[in-house]
Amino acid sequence: MYEVIQGGVTAAKGFMAAFTAAGIKYKNRPDMAMIYSQVPCESAGTFTTNLVKAAPVKWDKAQVTSGAKAQAVIVNAGIANACTGKEGMDYCAQTAKAAAEALNIKEDSVLVASTGVIGMQLPMERIEAGIRAMAPELGDSLESGTEASKAIMTTDTKNKEVAVKVVLGGVPVTIGGMCKGSGMIHPNMCTMLSFVTTDAAISKELLQEALSEDIKDTYNMISVDGDTSTNDTVLLLANGLAGNPEITEKNEDYKAFCEALNYINETLAKKMAGDGEGCTALFEVKVVGAESKEQAVTLSKSIITSSLTKAAIFGHDANWGRILCAMGYSGAQFDPEQVDLYFESSAGTLKIIENGVALPYSEEQATEILSQPEVTAIADIKMGDASATAWGCDLTFDYVKINADYRS
Numbered sequence: 001m002y003e004v005i006q007g008g009v010t011a012a013k014g015f016m017a018a019f020t021a022a023g024i025k026y027k028n029r030p031d032m033a034m035i036y037s038q039v040p041c042e043s044a045g046t047f048t049t050n051l052v053k054a055a056p057v058k059w060d061k062a063q064v065t066s067g068a069k070a071q072a073v074i075v076n077a078g079i080a081n082a083c084t085g086k087e088g089m090d091y092c093a094q095t096a097k098a099a100a101e102a103l104n105i106k107e108d109s110v111l112v113a114s115t116g117v118i119g120m121q122l123p124m125e126r127i128e129a130g131i132r133a134m135a136p137e138l139g140d141s142l143e144s145g146t147e148a149s150k151a152i153m154t155t156d157t158k159n160k161e162v163a164v165k166v167v168l169g170g171v172p173v174t175i176g177g178m179c180k181g182s183g184m185i186h187p188n189m190c191t192m193l194s195f196v197t198t199d200a201a202i203s204k205e206l207l208q209e210a211l212s213e214d215i216k217d218t219y220n221m222i223s224v225d226g227d228t229s230t231n232d233t234v235l236l237l238a239n240g241l242a243g244n245p246e247i248t249e250k251n252e253d254y255k256a257f258c259e260a261l262n263y264i265n266e267t268l269a270k271k272m273a274g275d276g277e278g279c280t281a282l283f284e285v286k287v288v289g290a291e292s293k294e295q296a297v298t299l300s301k302s303i304i305t306s307s308l309t310k311a312a313i314f315g316h317d318a319n320w321g322r323i324l325c326a327m328g329y330s331g332a333q334f335d336p337e338q339v340d341l342y343f344e345s346s347a348g349t350l351k352i353i354e355n356g357v358a359l360p361y362s363e364e365q366a367t368e369i370l371s372q373p374e375v376t377a378i379a380d381i382k383m384g385d386a387s388a389t390a391w392g393c394d395l396t397f398d399y400v401k402i403n404a405d406y407r408s
Helices: 055-067 085-103 124-137 142-151 204-217 252-273 293-304 307-315 319-327 363-370 397-404
Strands: 002-005 017-020 032-047 070-079 110-119 160-168 171-180 193-198 233-238 282-290 339-347 350-352 376-381 386-393
Touching: 002 252, 017 124, 017 142, 032 055, 032 124, 032 142, 032 193, 032 204, 055 085, 055 110, 055 233, 070 085, 070 124, 070 193, 070 233, 085 110, 085 124, 110 193, 110 233, 142 160, 142 171, 160 252, 171 252, 193 252, 204 233, 204 252, 252 282, 252 386, 282 293, 293 319, 293 376, 293 386, 307 319, 307 386, 319 339, 319 350, 319 376, 339 363, 350 363
Parallel strands: 070 110, 193 233, 282 376
Antiparallel strands: 002 160, 017 032, 032 070, 032 233, 160 171, 171 193, 282 386, 339 350, 339 376
C-alpha cells in the first residue's frame, strides 16, 4: 500500500530540479526546466501515436531503447520543435551536448522535451544559455520540483505534481511526478509531457513494462479536444538510491510498485483533464457492467469525446440523450434498452434513465449535481463485470478563444 506525500519530481532520493526564464517564446516567465539525477538511471518511455512525431520524441525514443542510462531531462515550453526536419534533430543533439557539458555527464544520458507552437525552430542560443543558467541552481527541495513543474506550463492554468511512498522489500521507496497538458489532448497520449522519477531499484525491462501497461488506463483514457499531439512523452527514471532489493521479476514488490505508479499516472492524467483549455469542470465517465474491458473503453472514450455532451456539462444540462447517442455511434455493441445512467458529484447521485427510458427527476437537483467542479456520468450496460473509466472536461467559450489565437 502506498502513502500520498507532498512533492513531485524531487521527492525521490537523488533527484534535483531547476528552472529559468530563457525567453524562448514567453516573456517575463520561466519557460525551461531541468531534472537531474545524482546517479545514472534506468529509463522507460511511451510516446505519441501521431505519425507526425516531434524531434524530441524521436530523440527520447532512441535513448530509451538504446539501453543507455539516463541522467538528465531538459524541457522547454513555447516551441514544440515539431515539423522542423534535420535542423530540429540537430538541435536535440546540441541540447544534449550543452547539458552534458554543464552537468559533466554523458551526452547519451540526456533526454529532451519540448511543447508549444509547431513548425518554429528553437532559438538555440537561448536554450544553451538556459541550460548554463539552470545547472548551478539545481536543488533537491520540494520547492525546486514545484517551480520546475510551473516552468513547463503552456496554456495550463495550474502546475501539476504528485508523489507517493511505498515499501518495497521492507525499504521505503518514493515515486514522484510532474506533467503539463491542457489542450491538444486526446486518448493514446496527448499534448502532454509527463516526467516520473523514483529511487526504486528495478530492472529496465520491468520498468518499461510497468509504464507501458499503466498508460492504457491513465493517460490514454483522457481527452480534452480530440486532437492527438506530435509531442506526447511520458518518461520514467529509476535511480535505485532507495536501496531496495532490485525488482527483477513480477513478485509482490513489482505489484506494489505498479499500484503506486498507477496512482501517480492517474492523478497526473486527471489533473490534465481537469485543466483542459478554458474548462470549468473535470468530467469523468464510468462504463460498468460491460462484457469486456475493450467494450467499456470504447464506450467511455466515445462519451468523453462527444462535443455535444461536453457542451451540456458546461451548461449544467442533464441532456442524457447526448450520452446515449455517443454510445450508439461508438462501434461497441450493446442493448440501449438495458442501459441505466447516473449523474454523480459532491452534490449527490441521481439516476436519470433506467433500461433506456427516462425516469422522473428534479431538473433543479440535476443542475446542482452538474454544477460542481468534478462531475461523473455512470453508464451500466448490464452485460458483464468489466468496466472502464475515462476523463475529460467541459467545452467552453474560452476553449475557442484560446485556440483561435494560440500563436500570438
